[in-house]
Amino acid sequence: MAQIQAGQTIAVHVPATTANLGPGFDVLGMALSVFDTLVVHTLAEPGVVVRMTGEGAESLPTDETHLIAKTILERWAELGYEACGLRLEATNRIPHGRGMGSSAAAMVSALAAANALLPADAQEGLEEIFQAAARWEGHPDNVAPAIFGGLTLSWVAGSGFGTLNGVLHESIVPVIAIPDVELSTHAARGLLPETVPHAVAAANGGRVGLLIHALAHEPSALLLGTEDFLHQSFRAPAMAPSAALITHLRALGHAAVVSGAGPTVLVLCAGNEEAEAVARAIAGHAADHRETSWRVQIPSVPQSGVRVEVLSTSP
Numbered sequence: 001m002a003q004i005q006a007g008q009t010i011a012v013h014v015p016a017t018t019a020n021l022g023p024g025f026d027v028l029g030m031a032l033s034v035f036d037t038l039v040v041h042t043l044a045e046p047g048v049v050v051r052m053t054g055e056g057a058e059s060l061p062t063d064e065t066h067l068i069a070k071t072i073l074e075r076w077a078e079l080g081y082e083a084c085g086l087r088l089e090a091t092n093r094i095p096h097g098r099g100m101g102s103s104a105a106a107m108v109s110a111l112a113a114a115n116a117l118l119p120a121d122a123q124e125g126l127e128e129i130f131q132a133a134a135r136w137e138g139h140p141d142n143v144a145p146a147i148f149g150g151l152t153l154s155w156v157a158g159s160g161f162g163t164l165n166g167v168l169h170e171s172i173v174p175v176i177a178i179p180d181v182e183l184s185t186h187a188a189r190g191l192l193p194e195t196v197p198h199a200v201a202a203a204n205g206g207r208v209g210l211l212i213h214a215l216a217h218e219p220s221a222l223l224l225g226t227e228d229f230l231h232q233s234f235r236a237p238a239m240a241p242s243a244a245l246i247t248h249l250r251a252l253g254h255a256a257v258v259s260g261a262g263p264t265v266l267v268l269c270a271g272n273e274e275a276e277a278v279a280r281a282i283a284g285h286a287a288d289h290r291e292t293s294w295r296v297q298i299p300s301v302p303q304s305g306v307r308v309e310v311l312s313t314s315p
């Protein structure tokens with residue numbers, strides 16, 4: 001069995017992502033300019049040590065059970081490589097369990113790192129990393145923009161996944177409101193019904209079509225295009241403050257939706273003026289509903305996703 005070379009150091013940068021964008025459940029995703037950074041050192045001595053700063057630093061494991069370390073080790077084993085020792089230094093800026101793709105970012109940084117530390121002639125491309133990440137995450141909508149950046153449209157293709165970059169109108173500005181509570185994606189998916197009636201699926205399909213058009217060409221149609229029939233109403237009881245904020249913003253004419261599995265709220269704005277009005281509307285709503293506090297950010301949409309820097313190679 002080939003062994004991973006000790007003495008290598010790489011850095012991986014991966015963006016946060018928002019998924020669904022309303023009706024595009026498990027299909028639409030978009031990168032957001034909030035980046036996690038992971039530095040990986042391969043060591044001659046066996047064992048795994050993880051150091052973290054930022055999100056999750058106080059609560060996540062610091063040994064080989066850490067999600068990123070575990071994924072790197074499992075990927076090497078899957079590809080037939082014997083692991084060396086590892087030191088990981090993670091700077092976590094993506095909030096966990098909020099619907100901003102933290103687990104997808106962790107998965108993508110692990111798989112990109114595992115790949116970059118293979119011998120040069122064994123390294124794979126982004127397409128193989130996408131297939132592995134989507135398989136391990138279970139759905140492709142967050143991992144696609146984390147890998148490829150921009151707006152992504154993804155689908156299940158046989159036993160694998162497909163994705164492509166969609167056109168995003170230059171005026172569109174995302175606003176995110178991150179509440180001070182977490183909801184795990186696993187719990188949020190558990191709230192969904194097994195099946196939906198044909199009429200509901202058809203209504204949702206119509207909105208996805210309109211949304212893709214609105215995102216590319218006609219931002220004025222974002223409010224109608226972001227109407228969802230598949231997931232938000234079922235999950236609302238688990239994120240009542242987010243549901244109330246979305247109702248408030250939509251009544252004002254803004255295209256507010258649940259970001260990913262929630263509870264973060266995403267608003268797709270047609271320009272900076274609307275984005276600033278939305279930030280003010282969120283502040284006003286928060287002042288009247290003090291049980292939840294919100295962090296409001298206006299990120300950009302990076303056009304590329306995961307990036308690996310080789311800091312030092314093995315002797």
Ligand SMILES: Nc1ncnc2c1ncn2[C@@H]1O[C@H](COP(=O)(O)OP(=O)(O)OP(=O)(O)O)[C@@H](O)[C@H]1O
Nearest residue numbers: 067096097098099100101102103106184185260261
């Ligand atoms: N950088 C990280 N390092 C290690 N573990 C992580 C990291 N990011 C996320 N995780 C793990 O993933 C969990 C959150 O995943 P979960 O899928 O529930 O939410 P999310 O990915 O933030 O939201 P969503 O999938 O809706 O966008 C965390 O509680 C933690 O266990």
Ligand SMILES: N[C@@H](CCO)C(=O)O
Nearest residue numbers: 019025026185260261
């Ligand atoms: N499409 C996923 C995104 C969260 O990972 C969901 O809504 O469950």
